[in-house]
Amino acid sequence: MLKRVFVASDPGRMRLRFAARAVLGIGLAVTVCLTTGQSLAGAVTGGLAALLALFTVADATVRGQAVTTALLPAVGLPVLTAAAGLHTFPVARDLAFLAVVGAGVYARRWGPRGHSLGVFAFMTFFMAQFLHATPGQLPELYAAVVLSVLAAAVVRFGLWCYERRLPPPVVPAPPAGRGLARVTTRQAVQATAGAGFALVVGQLVSGQRWYWAVGATWWIFVNTASRGETLVRGFRRFLGTVIGIGLGLAVAVPVHGAPVASALLLAVCVFGIFYTAAVSYTWMMLWVTFLAGLLYGLFGVLNPALLALRAVETGVGALGAVLAVLFVLPVTTHATTHAWIQRALRCVHACTSEAAARLAGAEGADPAARAAELEALLGRVRLSVAPLVHPLNPMLGRKRRARRVLALLDDCAREIRGLVAVAADPVASHDARLAAACWRVEAAVEALTGGAGDARGDARAATGRAQEAEPALAHLHGLESALASLAEPLRTPSGSPLVGA
Template sequence: MAPDPGRTRLRAALRAVLGVGAAVTSSYLVGHTLPGAIVGGLAALLALFTVADAGVRAQAVTTVLLPVVGAPVLALATALHTVPWARDAAFLAVVGAGVYARRWGARGNALGIFAFMAFFMAQFLRAVPGQLPALYAAMATGLIASAAVRFGAWCYERRQPPPVVLTPPGGRGLARVTTRQAVQATLACAFALGAGQLVSQQRWYWAVVTAWWIFVNTSSRGETLVRGFRRVLGTVTGIVAGLVVAVPLNGAPVPTLALVAACVFGIFYAAPVSYSWMMFAVTSMAGLLYGLLGVLTPDLLVLRLTETGVGALGAALAVALVLPVTTHATTDAWIRRTLHAVRDATVAAGSAQPLHPHIARLDLLLGRVRLTLAPLVHPLSPLRARKARARRVLALLDDCARQVRGLAGAVAEHAAGHDEVLVAACARVETAVLRLLAPHEAADAAHHPAGAPAVDHPALVHLHGLEAALRELHAPLNAAPRPALAA
């Protein structure tokens, strides 16, 4: 039911089904076993899901690099299969390195996830060194098949401008969010690994993978806690679906594969808007894969839920007790970046430059603000005053985005880029943004008196609305003390 502008999610989900289906089919055609087909399908799914560079060329380079990091990790996992203490230590090292790699943006994030999942796949399939050649061939088959779909058969990105990719916050040492998260994720996975093995010596890795994925695309304590809650919720509903559907099927190939395809579609279609629904699809797919392997039982699904709870608990303890990054500080930083994007769009309008790149960046930043504010606007949040302020901030920022989109259309239609009245109105908006970002500098800025928008300049209507929304933002953003951050 969530909006899908340009059918972006629909196209991504359909292409994922095609790419993963091509990978599994190719694996069978070249003679891989069922475990090999699973490796090929998961490799294809990860390549399509995690590679998010700006531009097709950069995406192709990252896809080529996936097996470069995945192959040695897979070899390490199989080599340590019979040495539990060394295997566990290596797994935690992969966790830390994978999270730390996010400091290098989209490519580092994709390579870190693929390395982690390569180690996980070895545990899932209980792979040993003798299976490495077949697993390598299956991984290569899956990546080639998915790349043929993504960059050949259905490369819709070539007809669109490159996507905007947000770089992670900077800093040095423990001031960098990715460094803190690397420490947090490693400790969370260490807790999940130890507690998970107390629950089950065979399926402990589900606790580790839960703790790991909770940290993906989060940057604060509140985000991580909400992600953990939603993961457990999605897992519970997915297990119910497994009991109702996967267990009775008992691995029947044709209906099971059809439902796996539906789960792949659900993962990609839901991921941008609902983590709970995505986890429902992931958990359902895992149950179906266990059915294909012939090991699915109701007890196994209950064990999966228990291990998920252990992993979520590990993540919650880590973000609460170890180098916590507060929701308030993270939200402040993303709101600042959003306001900078509003100012940049206004400057572009005043100088007759295209606004579309600024609108794309603004939409992406607004999505990040919604993610960071999710803990405050969550229905279970007891902080009513902060919830009300957060909702007000989101409403006003959404209003800013609507005004910027309207401004882009008005400027393009009326070609009013160099109009003196328009330029003066843009300057007033810049001053309003400056008052929010740096009040002391805004006090010294030139004063531009506000006035009613002229009827013959539709662009001024949007600039006037934008200025009003920015003035209203001052109250909720300054209702509580905010940390001093560099603009």
């Protein structure tokens, strides 16, 4: 796990930039809150608002990111008002919390913006429970949210807007559908049911910290789209929490809220959260748990018993999520994995067509954009297939096939990157053999996505000529070979898909 985090590639040092900018933005937000007379509660609220503004906003363009950031207070402040106003009405408060959970997950159907606003709404309600916010605190908390989102925006879009110098990220939308066939709708129902279980059992465990269980359920559902993904994420969340509690016992408890030491450690936690989020959910949760312990230290209530209670509440929340995905409108791993692989394969064909058009002299063809889309889709495929390749998966045959599929899709991506690089060369010219090679790629993709034809025939015969072909043809033949090899692991001898159940 250490090797995965610290040796993982970081093209363009994007994760490093992401983490460093977060420390700067959140630090500025907290500083603004404190210098304008905010209390510790206001500064903590502001720090969380800035963290969410920098972490969750992921629109495809800088303009879209700015719009979503501006909308965060419009969603968060009404939720904060409701949470504080219902503080003395437990039943109404609990029902409102569950409504926010369901609405927040359902909002994912509107893409990255819906996802960001849903997360912000949930975490605003969660923070109100953390602070035991009352109506009398609302003016201060309103100011903290607005000032902190503004500070985060100044850093993100002014002081350090590295996105303006990069191609806009491609964020694939979740698989579509109608009614209960839509993944986001089913997950909204699941998350609400799981959160309801966590809320009830969490309150039986602790009348003061029950919201930890609801938070655990919520975050297990974020960025997952199937039963398998949710189960794996639940395991990783609990593991990261336990390790983080160990770190809290070793470091946060002895520090016991010392201002300077706590501030430095909080900055380390923020950096760790942002730096590890893309490569290890377990590590991210370790830093989140450590950060929570430091905050409780600042409030003067941190002790080993509190950290043990957090572990129990996290376990309750994980159990709620597991029960929900298993028994409430389950979304199978096959349903999502099949959809993402199909989209990735169609994108392979689109990349090939755009590259061929560019080599033929079409100025409007843009294979680079398609290649970026393919990388994003392959990232989603890896997330979906993760339950099948997990070390604890006992189905060894399916695990081997899933790993083979991932390796071959990576081969496709590598050949596409090479083809795009050749197409970008202004002296590269069109070869008549490109049309035939592109046709074979199209036939191979149709065989894999439509279930008709055979992806293995001419493709492998053509591969033998790759060394004698020009660079573009060499990449196309490599692509044909990878697509032909995919036919076997994607289907069992009976023709069933890679994953079932």
